[in-house]
Structures are given as C-alpha cells and as structure tokens.
Amino acid sequence: TSSVRLAVIPGDGIGGEVTTEALKVLEVAAPEGVRFETTTYDLGAERYLRTGEVLPDSVLEEVRGADAILLGAVGGKPNDPNLPPGILERGLLLRLRFVLDHYVNLRPSKIYPGSSSPLANPGEVDFVVVREGTEGPYTGNGGALRVGTPHEVATEVSVNTAFGVERVLRDAFARAQRRPRRKLTLVHKTNVLVHAGAVWWRLAQEISAEYPEVELDYMHIDAAMIFMTTDPARFDVIVTDNLFGDIITDLAAAITGGIGLAASGNVNPDRTAPSMFEPVHGSAPDIAGQQKADPTAAILSTALLLDHLGHDKAAARIEAAVTEDLAQRVPGAGPTGGRRTSEVGDAIAARLA
Ligand code: NAD
Ligand code: IPM
Ligand code: MN
Numbered sequence: 001t002s003s004v005r006l007a008v009i010p011g012d013g014i015g016g017e018v019t020t021e022a023l024k025v026l027e028v029a030a031p032e033g034v035r036f037e038t039t040t041y042d043l044g045a046e047r048y049l050r051t052g053e054v055l056p057d058s059v060l061e062e063v064r065g066a067d068a069i070l071l072g073a074v075g076g077k078p079n080d081p082n083l084p085p086g087i088l089e090r091g092l093l094l095r096l097r098f099v100l101d102h103y104v105n106l107r108p109s110k111i112y113p114g115s116s117s118p119l120a121n122p123g124e125v126d127f128v129v130v131r132e133g134t135e136g137p138y139t140g141n142g143g144a145l146r147v148g149t150p151h152e153v154a155t156e157v158s159v160n161t162a163f164g165v166e167r168v169l170r171d172a173f174a175r176a177q178r179r180p181r182r183k184l185t186l187v188h189k190t191n192v193l194v195h196a197g198a199v200w201w202r203l204a205q206e207i208s209a210e211y212p213e214v215e216l217d218y219m220h221i222d223a224a225m226i227f228m229t230t231d232p233a234r235f236d237v238i239v240t241d242n243l244f245g246d247i248i249t250d251l252a253a254a255i256t257g258g259i260g261l262a263a264s265g266n267v268n269p270d271r272t273a274p275s276m277f278e279p280v281h282g283s284a285p286d287i288a289g290q291q292k293a294d295p296t297a298a299i300l301s302t303a304l305l306l307d308h309l310g311h312d313k314a315a316a317r318i319e320a321a322v323t324e325d326l327a328q329r330v331p332g333a334g335p336t337g338g339r340r341t342s343e344v345g346d347a348i349a350a351r352l353a
Contacts, residue, residue: 003035004309007066007274012044012088013283014293014341015072021295021345022070025321026302028352031314039066043092045076045083054091060099068305069096069276072298075283090140097133100273102266103164104171105133105242106304107249107280109232114327115257123233125256130172130237131245133266135164136196138242160196160241166203171269172239173207176214183236185217187224187244196241204239225251232256249280257326260294260335263301265308277305294335295345296322321351 008023010016023038030036041059048054063069074093076083097105111117111125135158142156169186176184186204190197201218208216219227221244227234228251240248253262262280279297287293300322307315325348329337336344 001033003037005066006036006038007063007069008038008040009071011072011074013285013288017341018295018298019072022298022302024345025299025349028349029314029318031311066274068274071278073283097266101268102133104267105131106265109252109256111256112326125232127235130239132168132242135159136242160199165199173211176237181236183215185238187240189221261296263297265304277301291340293341321348
C-alpha cells in the first residue's frame, strides 16, 4: 500500500459541506492499495475573527509537505466590518496559489447528458480553460493615493512576465495537442492592453511554430463572451490571463449546468510543490449551513486530483458516477435535484462502492 498525504482546507460557508462529500467519494474511489492520509486545517473566516491569523507560516510549511491539497472555499459573511474584503482571498487562497507556484489553473467545462444548460441549443460543449494562476492583476501590485479624498487615485497593475506567460502557454499548447480537436484559443484584449497583449501574442506565435498540429486562434475577451453564449461548442482549449480566466470560468459554469458543477485544479506542473484542487465557486454565504449546496464541483475536483496523482482510472470512475447521477436528477428541482448536499454525496459514493 502507498499513502497519499492530503491536506484538506474546508474553509468557510458551504466549503465544509462540500468537502465532506468530496472526501466521502474520494474514500470509495481510491485505487486498490492507495490510502489517503488526510490532515484538516482550520483556516478561514472563523479562525481569522478568533485569532487574527489567516495562514500562519508554520501551517503553510506543513501544507507544502503534502502530496495534494483539497480546498472547499474561503470568504466570510458579506459586509462583515471585522473582515475586510480580500483578507482571506488574498492572504489564504492567493497566497497558496502563488507560494506553491500554481501557474496552471485548470478549469474544464462540459455539458453532461441531462445537465441543464440555460442555452436552448448549446451543442456538444467540452472545453478547458487554462487560466494563468500567478500573475496578471492578481499580484497585488498597485496602491492608492490621497485615499478618501475626491482626488483619490487607485491602481492595480497587471504583471505579465515572459517567463510566466511562456510557461502557461506551453502547458496549454501541450494540452491542446493531446486532445482530439487540437484547437487553442488565446483570449486577451490586445487591442487595448497593448503591453501585456504584445507578450501574450508574440509568445503564442513563437510556440505555435513548435505545434504545427495545433490550430491557434485568437479572440478578444469581449467577443469571446459572445461566442461563449452563442456557440460555446467551438472552444477546445482556451488560454488566458488570471483575471479574464476568473470571469470566463464563471460564465462557462453557468452555461454548462451551473456553478455547482464546475471543478478546478491549481496545478504546479513542475511538481515542485503540491497542487490544489477546489470547486470554482465560493463560500456561498446565502445558502451556507442549509445542506442546499451541490457538492458535485468539489467531487469532480477530486477526480482532477486523482488524475494529477496518476490515478486516471479512479478519476474516470468518479466522472462516470457523477455523469450517472446528473442523468437522473429531477429537472427543475434545483442544483442538487431536490436532495440535501449529503444525499448527493451518498448517491455518488454508492455508485462507486
Ligand atoms: P459564490 O460562488 O460563493 O456564490 C455565487 C452564487 O452561486 C450564490 O447564489 C451561491 O448560492 C451559488 N452557489 C455557489 N456554489 C454553489 C453550489 N455548490 N451549489 C449551489 N449553489 C451554489 O460567489 P460570491 O457570492 O461572489 O462569493 C462569496 C464569497 O466566496 C466571497 O467572499 C468570495 O470572495 C468568495 N469566493 C471564494 C472562492 C474560493 O474559495 N475559491 C471562489 C469564489 C468566491
Ligand atoms: C476563484 C475565486 C478567486 C479568484 C477569489 C476568491 C480570489 O473567484 O477561484 O475563481 O478570483 O481566483
Ligand atoms: Mn472566481
């Protein structure tokens, strides 16, 4: 038997509810002879409000020693005067992504048979967004002058290094090469963000020469949002910067059956640190604690986790069990098909057992 050290960060709101179900499924899906040794970390709004700690260095170092990380969601109650926006998002989630060098934020979107797209005729939708995870406007490079005055000036500077852009483009090209359609769409705003755009465009052209079989396409972000609503089936692999990728993937989730299904992996392809798997959604304070959340996104995130660790058969089994569950959900009965969060986890786990 081999053991996998899994760091679990349930976090806030529905984070705990959905990770419980994800672990339930992971337990039964684990390949013969593989044992998951989980360590749960109490991080998030409650700990911050209680102790002022967001992510102590000692915890970060422990988590760094894990083989993989499973995260629920972070984010406290809205407009809590004791919890300014960004404290947890930047100090916990983004710190993990940056320090562990999760430069590929992998976000697949697919319309499963029976899952309800709000689009009348979406076609066969199955694409993956490769979102850059360590740069762009997310680096915290900015500031404010004359705060609180009518002359206040605030900047958030997008950082795009040749090193950072090249490595994520290379990952996206390699991914497109492995998929049947071999199509890669670079999404940016090169007509306005000319400095950053130039780096993305030039490096994409250069790397494209090494991948003659991959068809490289380019779209401005605004037009890409038109096509994502009118013809999402045209996309295969999308590569884009950190902020565009954040926005695109919530729309991608919405058109493919809802945010409750969207899984993600914050991947360190060089394996110099553990990768982290989490649903795309947040802590959903509006439904937290009510067993209303769909745990499917968290469950599918464990499939990405298994795949990353080389257990592709176990990953495929989880996806198959989810596909079956989705096919028999009661249409119009809400994201879980009218069941409690734990009942969805039970049902999917039962299909695997
Ligand atoms: P959200 O994704 O938490 O919620 C948006 C809407 O989707 C809500 O109506 C919610 O009820 C619904 N929803 C989300 N997940 C669902 C699920 N699994 N099943 C059913 N419905 C679901 O986004 P938000 O409201 O903008 O953010 C809430 C908090 O979460 C904020 O503090 C934000 O910063 C944080 N956040 C964290 C992450 C993360 O940890 N990765 C991601 C996004 C937002
Ligand atoms: C996501 C979230 C995060 C992001 C926030 C909470 C920092 O929206 O994972 O999509 O913007 O990346
Ligand atoms: Mn987001």
